[in-house]
Amino acid sequence: MTDQADLLAEFSNAxxxxxxxxxxxxxxxxxxxxxxxxGMVWRSEIVVASEQSLPQRDDFELVAAGGxxxxxxxxxxxxxxxxxxxxxxxxxxxxxxxxxEAHTGAVALAIGADGTGEASARLGLxxxxxxxxxxxxxxxxxxxxxxxxxxxxxxxxxxxxxxxGACLGMSTFGPRGQVIAIPTATIERIVPLLLKNxxxxxxxxxxxxxxxxxxxxxxETAGQSSGLMVMSVVDDGPAAxxxxxxxxxxxxxxxxxxxxxxxxxxxxxxxxxxxxxxxRLIRSGAVITVPTTIAERPAA
Amino acid sequence: xxxxxxxxxxxxxxxxxxxxxxxLRRTALGRVVAEAGHIVVGAEDAADVVxxxxxxxxxxxxxxxxLGGTGDDRPGVLSPDAGADQIDAAIRAxxxxxxxxxxxxxxxxxxxxxxxxxxxxxxxRELEVLATLAEGMTNxxxxxxxxxxxxxxxxxxESLFRKxxxxxxxxxxxxxxxxxxxxxxxx
Numbered sequence: 169m170t171d172q173a174d175l176l177a178e179f180s181n182a183x184x185x186x187x188x189x190x191x192x193x194x195x196x197x198x199x200x201x202x203x204x205x206x207g208m209v210w211r212s213e214i215v216v217a218s219e220q221s222l223p224q225r226d227d228f229e230l231v232a233a234g235g236x237x238x239x240x241x242x243x244x245x246x247x248x249x250x251x252x253x254x255x256x257x258x259x260x261x262x263x264x265x266x267x268x269e270a271h272t273g274a275v276a277l278a279i280g281a282d283g284t285g286e287a288s289a290r291l292g293l294x295x296x297x298x299x300x301x302x303x304x305x306x307x308x309x310x311x312x313x314x315x316x317x318x319x320x321x322x323x324x325x326x327x328x329x330x331x332x333g334a335c336l337g338m339s340t341f342g343p344r345g346q347v348i349a350i351p352t353a354t355i356e357r358i359v360p361l362l363l364k365n366x367x368x369x370x371x372x373x374x375x376x377x378x379x380x381x382x383x384x385x386x387x388e389t390a391g392q393s394s395g396l397m398v399m400s401v402v403d404d405g406p407a408a409x410x411x412x413x414x415x416x417x418x419x420x421x422x423x424x425x426x427x428x429x430x431x432x433x434x435x436x437x438x439x440x441x442x443x444x445x446x447x448r449l450i451r452s453g454a455v456i457t458v459p460t461t462i463a464e465r466p467a468a
Numbered sequence: 469x470x471x472x473x474x475x476x477x478x479x480x481x482x483x484x485x486x487x488x489x490x491x492l493r494r495t496a497l498g499r500v501v502a503e504a505g506h507i508v509v510g511a512e513d514a515a516d517v518v519x520x521x522x523x524x525x526x527x528x529x530x531x532x533x534x535l536g537g538t539g540d541d542r543p544g545v546l547s548p549d550a551g552a553d554q555i556d557a558a559i560r561a562x563x564x565x566x567x568x569x570x571x572x573x574x575x576x577x578x579x580x581x582x583x584x585x586x587x588x589x590x591x592x593r594e595l596e597v598l599a600t601l602a603e604g605m606t607n608x609x610x611x612x613x614x615x616x617x618x619x620x621x622x623x624x625x626e627s628l629f630r631k632x633x634x635x636x637x638x639x640x641x642x643x644x645x646x647x648x649x650x651x652x653x654x655x
Contacts, residue, residue: 380595
């Protein structure tokens, strides 16, 4: 080797340094049976974790860098964006987190907690950096970030860094074991709301709906080929109070066709609570309009 | 040689401990296990596998097959209404060091909202017919129940098969419940 540094060795050393530094950015969240999850130290007293994998519990034990055990309390969870926050009993040193922009093909370094206060590292590419998307639970995620790397179950919830050391987001599992990241921008948006209320308020009518084909005879009157049939109505919920019954086929909400789930889900954000909404629906062969008032979805 | 033969023997009798709060349930599970050729042992006895109705003690160190338990970390996870075949297969697999999961579990994970495929959506009438299929009713019984002709029932059943890509009634019911998970939203 000449004086000129070997690029590969330099690359490797840089990654190892990053992993070492990242130790203070993570904690291990202890679960039952000696298992654990990874949490991201978001601020000196706040840890962000993957909501879908966190048990319904109030108190947690965390293992911080170096192995110190600290306690934390559940401070809010939002299944719609898969973000949960824990409040530490005592603040700890936290690294400053810079939001990074994901680019398809860029190198990504995912950090997990090993459970004893050390970090584990995973290297891969940003497999896909796409547009914003809606989760099946109705939340808006700022960008689609799919990672081309493997992740152990206990590494879920850790930060994903780009080569500049900026944070692309929190690692988590999508369907069929796909590794994705919840963008830093989404976490920045949701954490303050969770700190305030412990949850994200969403609009609610109190109905379960299933997509159905509009019967041929009614297609012309309805003006569309599909609708959402009311399968069940929650007792005393807003829909029940408005007289909505099982079997009604909802065609539109305030003029927005129910043809697309996504558009309808957008109608029930936190700003919808208390708003009047006209439901156009098919009942016993006729198209009628029923006024409703959107309420706040009760806590699960 | 004998070791290899033992490993290949297909009908090993396993010692199975059963956890169930409900006495009737425990008896029923015990019968399933015994009829599959295994030996039911006491909860605290040495066992190859523990079969738990729901969750079992957190300190359990033996391999567990849970029926509807929340323990994602247990080697065997079946639904609460798993049949005798599945229970037998799961306790054998788990005692052999394998992991057993339902296909549904593979779908778990934080995913995107799916839009429905408008062409293959079922009509309200087809959903009604489907509900009667799920009850195991014959075409004649369905016609009586829904007050429609036998001919119309056959027409709806054929349409259901076509839309769901099913060849049998059981398959149609199974595929429809799978689709319902994706085509249902709570507002």
